Amino acid sequence: MNESPWDVIIVGGGAAGLNAALVLARARRRVVVVDAGEPRNRFAPHMHGYLTRDGLSPLDLLELGRAEVLGYGAEIVEGRAVSASGEAGAFTVTLDGGRMLTGRRLIVATGLRDELPGIPGLAEQWGTGAVACPYCDGWEARDLRIGVIATSAMSIHQASLVRQWSAHVTFVGPPTTELDADTRAGLEARGTRILPNAVTAVLADAEGRLTGVALDDGSTIELDRLFVGPRPVARDELLRQLGAEQMTTPMGEWTASDPFGDTSVAGVWVAGNSANAGALVIVAAAAGATAATAINADLVADDTRRAVAELAADR
Numbered sequence: 215m216n217e218s219p220w221d222v223i224i225v226g227g228g229a230a231g232l233n234a235a236l237v238l239a240r241a242r243r244r245v246v247v248v249d250a251g252e253p254r255n256r257f258a259p260h261m262h263g264y265l266t267r268d269g270l271s272p273l274d275l276l277e278l279g280r281a282e283v284l285g286y287g288a289e290i291v292e293g294r295a296v297s298a299s300g301e302a303g304a305f306t307v308t309l310d311g312g313r314m315l316t317g318r319r320l321i322v323a324t325g326l327r328d329e330l331p332g333i334p335g336l337a338e339q340w341g342t343g344a345v346a347c348p349y350c351d352g353w354e355a356r357d358l359r360i361g362v363i364a365t366s367a368m369s370i371h372q373a374s375l376v377r378q379w380s381a382h383v384t385f386v387g388p389p390t391t392e393l394d395a396d397t398r399a400g401l402e403a404r405g406t407r408i409l410p411n412a413v414t415a416v417l418a419d420a421e422g423r424l425t426g427v428a429l430d431d432g433s434t435i436e437l438d439r440l441f442v443g444p445r446p447v448a449r450d451e452l453l454r455q456l457g458a459e460q461m462t463t464p465m466g467e468w469t470a471s472d473p474f475g476d477t478s479v480a481g482v483w484v485a486g487n488s489a490n491a492g493a494l495v496i497v498a499a500a501a502g503a504t505a506a507t508a509i510n511a512d513l514v515a516d517d518t519r520r521a522v523a524e525l526a527a528d529r
Contacts, residue, residue: 219316220244222509223307225295225452226323228253229495230486232279233502234321234509239286241510246315247283248307250294254325254487255495257341262350264496272495291315295324298452302481303516307452318481318516319509322453322469323502325487328444331365335416336442343424344416344440348372349494351439352379358438361427363413364389365443368464370397372441377404384435386427388412409435416440446491456482465491475505483509 222238224231227249238245255261255272262268267275280290293309298320300306307315328346330336336344345351352375360380362373364387373385385401386409393401393408401408411429419425426436446465450458453469459478461470468491475483483505486498493501 219304219318220246221317221513222246222319222321222506223248223305223315223317224321224323225298225307226321226325226486226488227251227276227280227290228323228325228486229275229279229499230325230488230493230502230505231321231323232276232283233499234323234485234506235283235288235290235502236279236286237503237506238510239283239288241506243510243513245283245288246317247288247290248293248295248309248315249290251292254327255341258345258350259342261495262353263494264499275495295452298322298455305481319483319513320456320481321475321483321485321502321505321509322450322488323485323498324449324452325498326446326448326491329447330444331363331442333363333413333416335418336440338422339416339418339424339440343418344442346372346442346444347494348375348379348441351441352376355379355439355441358382359436360384360439360441361386361435361437362441363387363427363443365445369443370401372443373401373406374404376441377401377406381405383407384409384437386411386413386429386435446487448488448491450488453477453479453482453484453488458482458484463491473504474508475501476508481512 221243222245224247227247235245235247260269261272295307297308305320356379359382362385384407391410413427415428417425456479459470460467471477471484475485485501485505
């Protein structure tokens with residue numbers, strides 16, 4: 215399909231992508247958002263730490279956001295972007311249905327996916343009985359029996375944090391045997407129980423509510439909430455196709471960008487978890503707004519250059 219170029223193509227319709235679209239549409243830019251409908255937090259019934267929206271369903275937030283974006287004249291296209299090519303001023307994004315979009319600038323806000331440990335029963339609890347972020351779910355777990363499954367060095371930070379919300383914390387998993395003396399002493403001094411056993415299953419009752427975990431020695435631990443550190447995997451296929459530089463972070467290889475989300479590829483920005491693997495929803499939304507203002511300024515400069523060139527050509 216041949217279409218006139220968009221000012222900005224935004225790939226990813228989560229908080230970051232929609233907030234970028236909102237700012238750009240209000241700046242009277244022609245904006246299209248490509249959304250595959252798979253937000254990272256779709257498994258959670260609520261989100262937190264977002265001023266005026268605390269406790270709202272993540273999916274409800276996106277529904278409200280889409281309505282606002284459409285109200286300013288932007289377009290939202292349901293589909294998956296499978297390839298991206300081109301350069302600043304002439305990017306092409308191809309969707310899985312074959313539609314091709316062309317645009318002057320590109321924002322990638324496709325985020326990441328959480329790769330869970332292969333523990334039976336864990337996936338069924340993800341977003342409810344088993345969660346990752348203490349700031350998102352710590353309050354709801356206050357004073358409950360909390361388990362933290364050790365999966366990596368980042369789990370130490372997780373176990374330390376959740377102790378703020380409950381005195382009943384168990385840190386469990388073979389990686390706990392590698393704790394240095396000071397770290398172990400600090401956790402135990404605050405009352406955290408440390409077990410070296412491997413978790414073999416996550417247990418639930420007949421209604422699907424978390425009840426605890428089974429261990430490799432045949433014992434079980436009764437728990438009310440699990441905190442797990444999944445491996446974050448960047449959805450960065452488009453960015454790699456475009457040749458964006460990568461950097462090493464505590465979360466793994468991620469696309470390098472400046473504080474505004476500008477990447478090494480001219481005309482390409484990232485926002486949300488595509489820029490910051492640890493961004494909460496409100497941070498992702500703010501990153502989208504930040505990238506949008508930088509892109510609009512870039513487009514204004516481009517519009518000015520074009521106007522000057524056209525004026526000179528007419529003389």
